[in-house]
Amino acid sequence: MTISRSLTIAGWVVIGAAFAMACVASLVSRGRFPSAVALLRAAARNVAVRVILLAGWVWIGWHFFVRTSR
Amino acid sequence: MPNSLGPTALRRLQILAASSATLVYGWWFTDRQPFSANALIDFLISVGVLIAVAVARRQRSAPRTPDRPTREASRFRAAVVVWSAVGAVVVGWELIAFRSLPRSAHPTISSLIESSEQYHVARLGLFAVWIALGWTLAS
Numbered sequence: 001m002t003i004s005r006s007l008t009i010a011g012w013v014v015i016g017a018a019f020a021m022a023c024v025a026s027l028v029s030r031g032r033f034p035s036a037v038a039l040l041r042a043a044a045r046n047v048a049v050r051v052i053l054l055a056g057w058v059w060i061g062w063h064f065f066v067r068t069s070r
Numbered sequence: 071m072p073n074s075l076g077p078t079a080l081r082r083l084q085i086l087a088a089s090s091a092t093l094v095y096g097w098w099f100t101d102r103q104p105f106s107a108n109a110l111i112d113f114l115i116s117v118g119v120l121i122a123v124a125v126a127r128r129q130r131s132a133p134r135t136p137d138r139p140t141r142e143a144s145r146f147r148a149a150v151v152v153w154s155a156v157g158a159v160v161v162g163w164e165l166i167a168f169r170s171l172p173r174s175a176h177p178t179i180s181s182l183i184e185s186s187e188q189y190h191v192a193r194l195g196l197f198a199v200w201i202a203l204g205w206t207l208a209s
Contacts (some may be wrong), residue, residue, distance in 0.1 A: 011163050015159055026149070032144045033145060037151045039153055057204050065100065
């Protein structure tokens with residue numbers, strides 16, 4: 001599946017807006033609507049989940065600081 | 071020397087010192103040549119130190135249940151659904167963009183971030199966010 005350039009960029013704008021709205025919702029809810037970070041922390045209480053999440057975190061760092069094409 | 075600092079002030083001082091040291095290291099680390107052995111070694115040092123400190127802190131601290139308020143939040147399930155949906159859409163859109171070329175016309179998250187990585191300050195900001203995420207997960 002391939003899409004046009006304008007659709008790709010519009011998709012990222014919509015996703016960014018949705019992400020921002022969810023962040024704002026968690027901020028103004030005063031804890032009733034947990035943030036993504038709070039959910040990650042809760043999930044990371046399980047050792048297996050924590051190891052998987054940390055492996056993803058290591059990959060992100062490797063990708064952007066060691067293998068970066070800047 | 072008398073210890074005139076209270077526990078809260080001491081804790082803030084520790085956080086300030088750790089943050090400053092992290093930023094100084096990050097400024098130096100994010101100036102390393104990509105794909106080099108030095109970049110890889112310094113990256114592994116970052117990962118190792120963060121995980122070692124987080125594990126030591128976890129073992130030293132009293133048992134905590136920080137996730138209890140999260141799980142008992144009135145809109146916990148809605149949050150799980152919303153954040154999972156956002157994550158799934160990001161991954162799906164990333165894959166679609168990744169399969170489309172040229173990259174300049176179909177940017178991925180990586181290409182968007184890497185385009186800003188030409189600035190050292192941006193790399194330091196990215197490093198700080200990455201370290202904060204790692205600390206959140208490991209501690």
